[in-house]
Structure formats: structure tokens, C-alpha cells
Amino acid sequence: MFGWTSISSRGGVDMNRLAVELPGLQLKNPIMPASGCFGFGKEYGNLYDLSMLGAIMIKATTLDKRFGNPTPRVAETASGMLNAIGLQNPGLQGVMENELPWLEQYDVPIIANVAGTETADYVEVAKTISTAPNVKALELNISCPNVKCGGITFGTDPQQAHDLTAAVKEVSEVPVYVKLSPNVTDIKEIAKAVEAGGADGITMINTLVGMRLDQKTGRPVIANITGGLSGPAVKPVAIKMVYEVSQVVQIPIIGMGGVSETADVIDFLSAGASAVAVGTANFVDPFICPKIIEELPSILDELGVEHISELVGRSHRL
Amino acid sequence: MIIQDRMRVTGQREIAKNIFEMKLTGKLVGEINSPGQFVHIRVSDSFEPLLRRPISIASIDNKANEMTIIYRAEGRGTQLLSMKKEGDMVDVLGPLGNGFPVGETPPGETAILIGGGIGVPPLYELSKQLTAKGVNCIHVLGYQTADVSFYEEEFTRLGETYIATVDGTKGRAGFVTDVMETIGDGFTTYYSCGPMPMLNAVQTAYIGKKGFLSFEQRMGCGIGACFACVCETTEKTDKEYIKVCSDGPVFPAGVVSI
Ligand SMILES: Cc1cc2nc3c(=O)[nH]c(=O)nc-3n(C[C@H](O)[C@H](O)[C@H](O)COP(=O)(O)OP(=O)(O)OC[C@H]3O[C@@H](n4cnc5c(N)ncnc54)[C@H](O)[C@@H]3O)c2cc1C
Ligand SMILES: Cc1cc2nc3c(=O)[nH]c(=O)nc-3n(C[C@H](O)[C@H](O)[C@H](O)COP(=O)(O)O)c2cc1C
Ligand code: FES
Numbered sequence: 207m208f209g210w211t212s213i214s215s216r217g218g219v220d221m222n223r224l225a226v227e228l229p230g231l232q233l234k235n236p237i238m239p240a241s242g243c244f245g246f247g248k249e250y251g252n253l254y255d256l257s258m259l260g261a262i263m264i265k266a267t268t269l270d271k272r273f274g275n276p277t278p279r280v281a282e283t284a285s286g287m288l289n290a291i292g293l294q295n296p297g298l299q300g301v302m303e304n305e306l307p308w309l310e311q312y313d314v315p316i317i318a319n320v321a322g323t324e325t326a327d328y329v330e331v332a333k334t335i336s337t338a339p340n341v342k343a344l345e346l347n348i349s350c351p352n353v354k355c356g357g358i359t360f361g362t363d364p365q366q367a368h369d370l371t372a373a374v375k376e377v378s379e380v381p382v383y384v385k386l387s388p389n390v391t392d393i394k395e396i397a398k399a400v401e402a403g404g405a406d407g408i409t410m411i412n413t414l415v416g417m418r419l420d421q422k423t424g425r426p427v428i429a430n431i432t433g434g435l436s437g438p439a440v441k442p443v444a445i446k447m448v449y450e451v452s453q454v455v456q457i458p459i460i461g462m463g464g465v466s467e468t469a470d471v472i473d474f475l476s477a478g479a480s481a482v483a484v485g486t487a488n489f490v491d492p493f494i495c496p497k498i499i500e501e502l503p504s505i506l507d508e509l510g511v512e513h514i515s516e517l518v519g520r521s522h523r524l
Numbered sequence: 525m526i527i528q529d530r531m532r533v534t535g536q537r538e539i540a541k542n543i544f545e546m547k548l549t550g551k552l553v554g555e556i557n558s559p560g561q562f563v564h565i566r567v568s569d570s571f572e573p574l575l576r577r578p579i580s581i582a583s584i585d586n587k588a589n590e591m592t593i594i595y596r597a598e599g600r601g602t603q604l605l606s607m608k609k610e611g612d613m614v615d616v617l618g619p620l621g622n623g624f625p626v627g628e629t630p631p632g633e634t635a636i637l638i639g640g641g642i643g644v645p646p647l648y649e650l651s652k653q654l655t656a657k658g659v660n661c662i663h664v665l666g667y668q669t670a671d672v673s674f675y676e677e678e679f680t681r682l683g684e685t686y687i688a689t690v691d692g693t694k695g696r697a698g699f700v701t702d703v704m705e706t707i708g709d710g711f712t713t714y715y716s717c718g719p720m721p722m723l724n725a726v727q728t729a730y731i732g733k734k735g736f737l738s739f740e741q742r743m744g745c746g747i748g749a750c751f752a753c754v755c756e757t758t759e760k761t762d763k764e765y766i767k768v769c770s771d772g773p774v775f776p777a778g779v780v781s782i
Contacts (some may be wrong), residue, residue: 218724242750243745243749245748245749245750245751248749249745249747249748249749249770252525252747253528253747274751274754274765277741277752277755278741278742278745279751280744280750280752282573282574282575284572285571285572285574286574287574287575289744289750289752290751291750294751294754356756412627437571437574438571466571486574486744488749489575489576489744489745489746489750490571490574490576491566491615492528492745492747507764
């Protein structure tokens, strides 16, 4: 408590109240766009200075270029949306040569989302992408519900999740966070398994598998049939899972799922997350991340809290 | 430049059955650079419905800093939009995408503009700009029925205008292609916006001609970041996809696989 106070008075800048340190990551604030909802930053870079973000989680990168699923790829649902993009991305080489160097103009740590079909792909992508100067951490995507093989199969079996984490840890030059899927019976088991495999942190949650049917035809709206549910609708599920997982692991959690306004950030921190990612809300309001960052200090004042980290895990203290 | 603007509603009226013409004012208007660009509108201040709605810019009045959109109130989002009143503020993101290239038709030559249903609106600003520079515009507008048809007078003021309705309640009974047959191919360029089957029919009928088509696709971000709105390209070699929101919505004929 006093430690934080002294940091903020030393810096003299209010913003130090928001600074958070996590493995590999010196975050100016705990707010970052979630993977897949921010591309590789270029589009949002036209709208505001990306250096104000805590970090950026870039779109999943696979070894080879991927074109993703047929369309329609998205469907709106009650207070949410389904997506089945299918990990469309320019591939490891494209990301290394074009996307990451472009992001170097900003003073912001990049968290590279790594996806694959088999262990060897993950390992190869992780090994190379972790050498990029601005990639400060990896986010292992073992939870994408929208690709036929790989992805989520690693995320639903504790042993496979453990082994993949260990294999990637061995080659990565930077700390490894593992992104968990909510589509499991007991997410705590997976969390413990990746921690045992050497994960430096956990990011959660990825999307919940769902479907929407067309009223007239009765057919699925999304071409992939199923999609991943995100947005405000999933927030209670995400909060509950962060609340549970944060009590069974020692490693930090970056929480996400439905964060759309500043109050949601407070909830995720209270549930046990150390930082928070914003996904779908970027589509609703492209300036949502800067808006939340700007609003945080006054919410801390309202709550009578000096430094944002004091909120982490408040829900457990009862 | 793309901006997020809180635009004021300066007019809202039903111009045909469930078809609304809305006028909005704000600094976003000054950023529009070509006809066929669109805006992404947040229809609610809450998170229900969640996503923005993409709507084409139908007309621009730079002096009044005003733009017009024309939309069909159909689902939850567009119905909410139709309830906005003069003086209300609306969160609008735009202008988005690349519009129709006016420069592709030299003054003195003829362009044919083919629209279907809610694909008709962006052709209005296009025709205004083409005729202003001395292009002769022929309009072929297709609607389901007479009661959902709109802007016949406005288009007629700019050039020759033909209407087709599927049920024959106005103009020629049938599709835009039926009218196109009677016009022949004495034109330099064609521009089209409407449902996919119509775009396909137009492109097939005018094979070998210079044309530009505007596409629709389900969207997330609207600015090119989420890969929701892709279309497949015709170059079969590498099965490339392009984004309707930021690479389009207008593409030269033949680029998108329909
Ligand atoms: C570039 C572009 C320009 C457009 N211009 C116009 C216009 O000028 N006038 C007009 O009336 N309509 C236009 N549309 C179609 C318009 O976006 C949809 O009719 C509208 O989004 C439907 O919303 P809703 O609330 O009525 O339906 P809902 O059923 O509630 O919509 C549910 C979801 O599906 C999406 N959706 C539904 N239909 C379409 C569609 N045809 N295309 C894209 N997304 C859709 C919605 O955006 C929303 O995310 C355009 C679409 C695009 C992509
Ligand atoms: C369109 C879209 C694309 C996504 N792509 C990815 C991805 O490539 N990798 C990944 O790990 N998560 C991806 N996600 C999941 C988000 O990062 C996030 O975990 C999830 O959407 C929940 O957060 P939200 O409710 O704030 O969107 C995607 C989500 C959406 C909506
Ligand atoms: S709607 Fe997001 S890329 Fe086009």
C-alpha cells in the first residue's frame, strides 16, 4: 500500500497509479486490446496514438498464411456477437517482416498471440516471433473454437495443455502466457496444468462456442455453423472463471470477456485479474481503450484507492 | 480521415414503405472523399443491439455540412435508427471504405448506373458528381414493388431513369437486367450496387465492359481490423480474400468472386 503511494508521488504523474508490472511486461496501465479485435494495430493507429495503451495483443499468428473461414463470419446476438474468423493472418513471415516492424514506432509492448495445428507449429512460431524486439510476451492460443484441428484441442485436455506450454517455454525468448478456453468442464484443471508446464501467466477467457439460427430458414447464420460468443453477454462467465482460477494459481491473470466500459475493468481486477483486455468493445467504440484509460484515475478516487493494483483480488478477501 | 462524430439529426422521413431518408450534420461530412463510401452507425447508447450498422452515404451537401442516408428499417438496429428524431445525436464512424471512381468516366461520355433496392442510395451522390462534371448518366433502378421504390424524381432530374419492379407495380415488370437489354451497350462505364445475385447478373451481362460494383458483407469493426467482412477474389491461384470494409466496398468488376 505505502509502496505504491511512494511510486506515484515519486513520479509525480497521476498515471503511475495505473502502472502494472507483469512477467515481461511493464504496463503503463492495465488496459490492452484483445487478440483478433485489433488486427496488427494499423487501423486503430489511424485513430489514436497506440503508445497510450498498456500493451497490444496482436491477431493470432500461425506458421503459414491462413485465409480463415467462409462468410458470414459474424452474427449479432443478445448483447454479444458470434465470430468464426478462422485465424485469418498473414503467417509468421508476414508478421515478422511487415506487422511487427511497423508497430516499433510506438512505445508499447506487444503480446504475440501464437496459434497452430500441432506442437511443432506452435514451437516454430514461438521461437521466431519471441525474437522480435517489441514482442515482450507470448500468448499461446490453445482456445480458438473456430479451427478444425489444433487450437482448442490443446486447451481442453490438461495433459496436452501442459506439454505444449512446456515445449513452447523451452524455446521462447520471452515470458509465455497461455490463453484459456471457457469451453471446458473445469477450467481450474487446465490453469493448474499450464502453470505446472511453466506458464508465466494466464489470459482468459477466449470465446464461448455458440450458434445462431436464421428465423426464416432455420439454418445456422454463420457459415462455419458454430462461432465464438463474445461481448457483454459473456462477462459474468468470465468473471466467475477469473475468480476461480486466480485462487488456484500463483501466476498473474490478464482477464477479458465483455469488457466494454471502465466499471467492467474494476470487476475483472476485483475478481483476480492483474490486467484487462478489451475485445469486441473496440468494434462498438473504436476509442474505448483510450476512454477507459482516461477514466480510470477518477474511478480510483471514487473507490478511495491510491494504486490500481490494490483492487486485484478484492473479491477473495471476504 | 476516419473520425467518430456525434452527428445531429436534421431530418428524418419515411420516403417509401419502411424506407427512411435521414439527414445528419457534423464535421464527418467534410471528410467524405468519394461517392459510395459508407458510415458505421451506433444505433443505441446501450450495448443492445451491440454492433454498428453499415449504411451508405446517399448524398452530401458540403455547404450545409450535411449528409443524407437512406435505409430500410428492417431488423432491430435499423428500426431503432428510424425512431431518432430531429435534434437527436447519433454516434457515427466514418467515412469508411473506398467509393466509386468518378474519374473513370471522362466528361461527355455515358455512364450507366444500376441499383437494386437499398443498393440504390449511393448511386445518387455518384450520379450528382458524374453529371456535374459533364458525364451523361442513365439510371436503371430495381425494386421489389412500387411501394418500396424511392428517388425516381431525384434521379430523373439528373438523367434518363428506368424503373423495374419484380411485381410490375411500377415501371417495367421484372429485373434490372430486363431493362438493361433494351438500353444496349453504348456507354463507357457501368457502376452498380445491390444484392449479390443482381451484381452477378449485371457483371455477366456487361462482360468486357469497364465496371465498378459495390458489395455488402456482415461487419464487425468496419475499419479493416477484424477480418469479418472478407470476399473471395477471382484469382483462384492463391484463394486470396479482400475486405469489403476497407479494400471496398467498391471493386472493379471481375475482382470479387460472386
Ligand atoms: C457497405 C454497406 C453499405 C450499406 N448501405 C446500406 C444503405 O445505404 N441502406 C440500407 O438500407 N442498407 C445498407 N446496407 C445494409 C445494412 O447494413 C443492413 O440492412 C443493416 O445492417 C441491417 O441491420 P438491422 O438492424 O436492420 O438488421 P439485424 O437483423 O438486426 O442485423 C443483425 C446484424 O446483421 C448485420 N446485417 C444484416 N443485414 C446485413 C446486410 N445486408 N449487410 C451487412 N450487414 C447486415 C447487421 O449489421 C447486424 O450486425 C449496407 C451494407 C453494407 C455492408
Ligand atoms: C472477431 C474476433 C476475433 C478473434 N480472434 C482471436 C484470435 O485470433 N486469437 C485469440 O486468442 N482470440 C481471438 N478472439 C477472442 C478475443 O481475444 C477475446 O478473448 C474474446 O472475444 C472475449 O473478449 P471480448 O468479450 O472483450 O471480445 C477473437 C474475438 C473476436 C470477437
Ligand atoms: S468489418 Fe472488420 S475487417 Fe471489415
